Amino acid sequence: MIFLLCLLTVVFVLLMLKLDCDITTWFYEKTGTNLHLFYSNKVVWVTGSSTGIGAALAVQAAKYGAKLVLTARQEPLLNEVRTKCIAAGAAEENILVLPLDLCEFSKHKEAFDTVLNKFGRLDVMIHNAGRSQRARWEHIDLEVDRSMFDLNVFSVINLTRVILPHMLTAKQGMIGIMSSPAGKSGVPFSGTYTGSKHALHGYFESLRNEKVGSGIDITMLCPGPTFSNLLQVAATEKFGERFGESMKPGDKRMTAERCAELSLIAVANKLPESWLCFAPVLPMMYLNQYLPAVSKSLMKLLGAKFLANVRDSRNAMESDKYK
Known part of the structure; x- marks a missing residue:
């Protein structure tokens, strides 16, 4: 028994060093729902x-036959x-x-009506819009806190409240929430962003448990460092300011395409996280979990x-604006 436990521990550690997603997501990538069958005409x-990730999600979903x-x-x-x-097809x-x-929350209903x-x-809602931070x-x-919560949290909540009655009536619907490892632990130099992602987990875990048996499935997506224009538009300490730096080709990051593929796998297989x-x-x-x-x-x-x-393949906080 001790030998078996030791062997499983070694296998687990090796997987953690090799995989680019959690074990459950990896398992469903290999054995789960066929994405062409699932997304076709959805x-x-x-x-x-x-x-970034949002554009990649759209192109990948198009490849699988979705209506977008x-x-x-x-x-x-x-x-x-x-x-x-x-x-892409x-x-x-x-x-x-x-x-x-x-x-502009007042325009959400008009948009959904369109x-x-x-x-x-509407079969699948993927809330990907959001803004990161270096501060x-x-x-x-x-004011930075207020504006980031408006986009990262309240826009997501309000739009979900607009679409949810439709999904409840249809007794089916899938909602993907683009969170982050910052939604699971405290990330330094991103206090507002971390708080906003924690808030999303609180709101949507509550919704998940409230709507058990309703046909609504919620997937919290937590991508780590990924190639995008995130650093260019990231918020800082000052309201209205952008961080304005670019990612480098040699950075240790996942491609947006791979992140999108794994996200679509997680949603299609109704993974909670x-x-x-x-x-x-x-x-x-x-370890954190x-x-x-x-x-x-x-x-x-x-x-x-x-x-x-780890996050930026360099310490972005060594920028001149923080000296």
């Missing part, structure tokens, strides 16, 4: 779909993604470009600068 609405609703603020970029979706009539500032007028239903906790302007990251983030996620005291002790040992380097 109506999938992706917010924040003009760049593309939402972000910049219509020209959405039209570029639309062209890529058509190249989507029919022109099966793509709705729906520009929307998600912080989706229903076009397709008659020192004690220097953050409260999926961690989309590789070492050292993935083992740290497991199952051995929190050990995880917190490790954080003390490694320090904030180590975690900053």
